[in-house]
Amino acid sequence: MKPAGLSPPEPQAAAPAGSRLRRVLRAGAQTPSRDETDLVAQEVPVALEYNGIGHATLLASPTDLEDFAFGFSYTEGIIRSARDIYGVDIVERPEGIIIQVDMASACLNQLKLRRRSLAGRSGCGLCGIESLDEVRRDLPALPAPPQPFSAAAISAAVDQLRARQPLHLATGATHAAGWAGPDGNIRQVREDVGRHNALDKLIGHLIRNAQDTARGIAVISSRASFEMVQKTAAAGIPVLVAVSAPTSYAIQMADELHVLLAGFARGSLFTVYSHPEYLSIPGSPT
Structure with missing residues (x-):
């Protein structure tokens, strides 16, 4: 239901990907108020499933989600390389988006080791962590870059x-x-x-x-x-x-x-x- 006093937003075609048009009231102590159209960023629940197994739900922008599936899977240590992902399906539902990842079965053990319930991940990024041992991954130090x-x-x-x-x-x-x-x-x-x-x-x-x-x-x-x-x-x-x-x-x-x-x-x-x-x-x- 639209707030009282605001007219309907303009057609969504004018909004760039990842945003929505919204009628707003511009107001201030020293200026007359006015009814305008504004762009707001979308924030959507996004769930990741690996070989049918639910792993994490985060709030994200609904853009570049295939890149997100690869990047999240890699930086979380679930996959070893991009070759471990065979396919990604994006399923939109009224309550949010499901990213269904088809990956190598050899990675399922890593999925179990890294499994978290990341519902509504916070700014610190640690929602769902159950122990101090899970805070950081065991990563090797990087070699020096080829040149400064x-x-x-x-x-x-x-x-x-x-x-x-x-x-x-x-x-x-x-x-x-x-x-x-x-x-x-x-x-x-x-x-x-x-x-x-x-x-x-x-x-x-x-x-x-x-x-x-x-x-x-x-x-x-x-x-x-x-x-x-x-x-x-x-x-x-x-x-x-x-x-x-x-x-x-x-x-x-x-x-x-x-x-x-x-x-x-x-x-x-x-x-x-x-x-x-x-x-x-x-x-x-x-």
Whole structure:
């Protein structure tokens, strides 16, 4: 039922993927109120099933869900590579979306080991964790990247990310994760209402296309939590750059997993919290 006093929204065809049109009332203490149309980001329950077994339910944007299936499965340690997934079906229901993943039977044991009840995953990403041993995965430290990354490339990637977020520009309610080459040019961006989901979607795209992840930079529009670092390392990406701040656990994990972690990346400035040796700055001592 529509709120009293608001006219029906305009046709949905005008709304970009992942958003919906909504009639709203613009109001303020010093200005006359007015009835307008606004775009809001969709947030939909998304359930993942593997070979018919329900595993997790999260809230996500209903876009790039096949990438999400691959990325989530990989960063959660359920699959070993993109080849372990034989097919993905997206089933829409009135109450939400089901992603049905057909995967190699050899991965079922990993599914049981990693199984969580992730209903309504929170910002910290730990809903459903039953013990402290499940907080972090046992991941090997990454090898040093083939060559250092320039400060100019990192700044360029951050700058380009801002213009590559159409859903955020339309709604103001989504996060983004971008992939840039060593030159700093953004090649792919994925958006979602959840920052973890955006990164999983990006990683899913990378592994599906056999991208050499050791030769690029991941840039995120959010803060850097430990799980964002863990997902980055699981995907073999040596650099994670956040527009906002990292947490102490994220820094500790970046130290241990050999990930260059940078935060507060705005304009041409950023702060490096771990592995500055991966960074090449003209004129700096070697």
